[in-house]
Amino acid sequence: MAHIHWYPGHIAKAEKKLKELLNLVDVVIEVLDARIPQSSVYPDIKKLLGEKPRLIILNKSDLADETETKEWKKIIEKNTGYPVISSCASQNSDISIIVNKVTELAKPKIDKLVTKGLLPRPARVVVVGMPNVGKSSIINKLIKKGKTKVGAKAGVTRQQQWVRVNPKIDLLDTPGIIPLKQEDQTKAGKLAMVNSVSENAYENEEVASELIDILKTKYPEQLREYYKLENEFSLEAIAKSRNWIVKNEEPDVTRTAVMVLTDFRAGRIGKFTLDDLEQQDE
DSSP states (O other): OOOOOOOHHHHHHHHHHHHHHHTTOSEEEEEEETTSTTTTSOTTHHHHHTTOOEEEEEEOGGGSOHHHHHHHHHHHHHHHOSOEEEOOTTOOTTHHHHHHHHHHHHHHHHHHHHHTTOOOOOEEEEEEESTTSSHHHHHHHHHHHHOEEOOOBTTTBSSOOEEEEETTEEEESSOEEOOOOOOOHHHHHHHHHTTOSOGGGSOHHHHHHHHHHHHHHHOHHHHHHHHTOOSOOSHHHHHHHTTOEEGGGEEOHHHHHHHHHHHHHTTOSOOOOOSOGGGOOO
16 A cells, blocks of 8 residues: 655645635535546545535546446435536536536525625635646636636735636636645545645555556456556566566566556546445445
């Protein structure tokens, strides 16, 4: 099991910054990585977001197992009570779905303001998620639709930039980065596999070996076919299949580990979901 190192000081600072952003908004768009829909959820997400209405997006769905993504959507909706949609950077067809869901989630808050005699205003939204789950691609998609920067808001903040996505939604163009706090090392290893963890925090060989262990159990044929393997599934076997040998006829596992992680992250080996439906959290 790879050991991923966390830095508590960074976590406290990131949580404080995120809470400041959350205080400014009515609705949160939480972005998860579709390849690890459970492992990319922050352990204290309920505590962190409180009662804020939430839209959950399973991003990078073009790199995940399509059948499992459909199942995970149902499970997450059932467990959280919030709407879940899948998305990927290459498609814009989901923009209207995101906009409609956000408008729907914000409606009770806006209606409440109106009953107090205030004028209706656009819903204020922030996109949050772990590092590298694709928060910026979601923001950019929505901004491309809106393009109108509405600047600082009186009584809200001067530092943040807001973008009018449509007449009913103002989006904070700064993503809220959820800090990496992960006591569960299995989940931490999966975050490293999808590149959500700084490379300084883990060893490539350990993480690549764990990835191979998951793939040989869940997707053995794709792994076998892509790396031209026979019966052994390991960094050593892949290095030998590429004829990557270093001194003393040893397989070059260091080079192979980097290649395996890069191939997986780019979707070259196949479309995979690493979290198990059978081992979901309650």
